[in-house]
Amino acid sequence: MSIQDLDPAMRVLIVDDDATFAATMARALARRGMATATAHDPATALEQARDWAPSHVLLDLNLNCETSGLDLIEPLLEITATLRITVLTGYASIATTVTAMQRGAAGYLAKPVDAPTVIAALTQHAPQSAAEPGERMSLKRLEWEHIQRVLTEHDGNISEAARSLGLHRRTLQRKLDKKPVKF
Numbered sequence: 001m002s003i004q005d006l007d008p009a010m011r012v013l014i015v016d017d018d019a020t021f022a023a024t025m026a027r028a029l030a031r032r033g034m035a036t037a038t039a040h041d042p043a044t045a046l047e048q049a050r051d052w053a054p055s056h057v058l059l060d061l062n063l064n065c066e067t068s069g070l071d072l073i074e075p076l077l078e079i080t081a082t083l084r085i086t087v088l089t090g091y092a093s094i095a096t097t098v099t100a101m102q103r104g105a106a107g108y109l110a111k112p113v114d115a116p117t118v119i120a121a122l123t124q125h126a127p128q129s130a131a132e133p134g135e136r137m138s139l140k141r142l143e144w145e146h147i148q149r150v151l152t153e154h155d156g157n158i159s160e161a162a163r164s165l166g167l168h169r170r171t172l173q174r175k176l177d178k179k180p181v182k183f
Contacts, residue, residue: 010034012122013054015045015072016088017064025058028115034122042067049079056122059105061089061096068156070096073103086121088113093148147175 012034016022019040026036037052039045042063048054057076061069073085084106089096092110100108107121147165154160162172 010056010122011052011054012036012056012058013045013048013052014038014058015042015063015069016040016058016060017062018060025115025118029118032115032119041065042072045072046075046079049076049083053080055082055084057083057085058118058122059085059087061087061100062091070099070103073100073105077104084122086118094145095149095152099152143175147172151176 010033012026012029014022014025014029014036016025016038017040019038022038022040026038029036037048037054039048042065045057045059049057059069059072059076063069063072069087069089073087076083076085085104086107086109087096087100087105088109088111090111092108097108109117109121147161150164151158151161154164158172158176159169162169165172167175
C-alpha cells in the first residue's frame with residue numbers, strides 16, 4: 001500500500017499515556033499523509049473527539065489512571081458512531097481482545113507496533129493479532145489467557161482473581177508482571 005492509496009481525510013487521534021510513543025506515532029502517521037492529534041488521558045481524549053472529530057482512534061489499553069482504555073470505547077463511539085477504534089496494548093490477551101470488540105473496537109494490536117502495521121489496521125488490512133485458526137497455543141500462553149479471563153471476571157481485582165485461581169496473591173502478581181508469552 002502506498003501513501004497515494006490512503007484516504008486524505010483520515011484524522012487519527014492517538015490516546016496513549018506514553019507521550020513519547022504518542023508523539024513518535026503521530027509523526028510517523030503524519031509523514032504518511034494522515035492528520036494526527038494526541039491525548040494522554042481520558043478527559044482530553046473525549047474533548048479531542050468532540051472538538052476535532054477524528055475518523056480513527058488508536059487507544060492504549062492501560063492509561064495509568066483509574067480508567068482503562070476499554071472504558072473509553074463506548075463514550076468515544078457515542079460522540080462519533082462511525083469512529084474506527086484500534087486498541088493498542090503491551091499486554092495482549094484474548095479476554096481483552098474480546099471485550100474490546102464487544103464494546104465496539106474495530107481492531108486490536110499488541111505493542112510493540114510499527115507505523116506500517118498501524119496503517120494496515122486503520123485501513124482494514126490488519127494482520128490477525130490472535131493465533132491463526134487451527135494453530136495451537138502453547139501451554140504458557142493458555143495459562144496467560146486463562147489468568148487474563150479470570151482477572152477480567154473479577155474486574156481487575158488481583159486478590160479476588162488469585163482466590164478464584166487457587167493462587168497466592170503474590171504468585172499471581174509475579175505472573176502478571178511478566179510479559180505475555182507468544183502463541
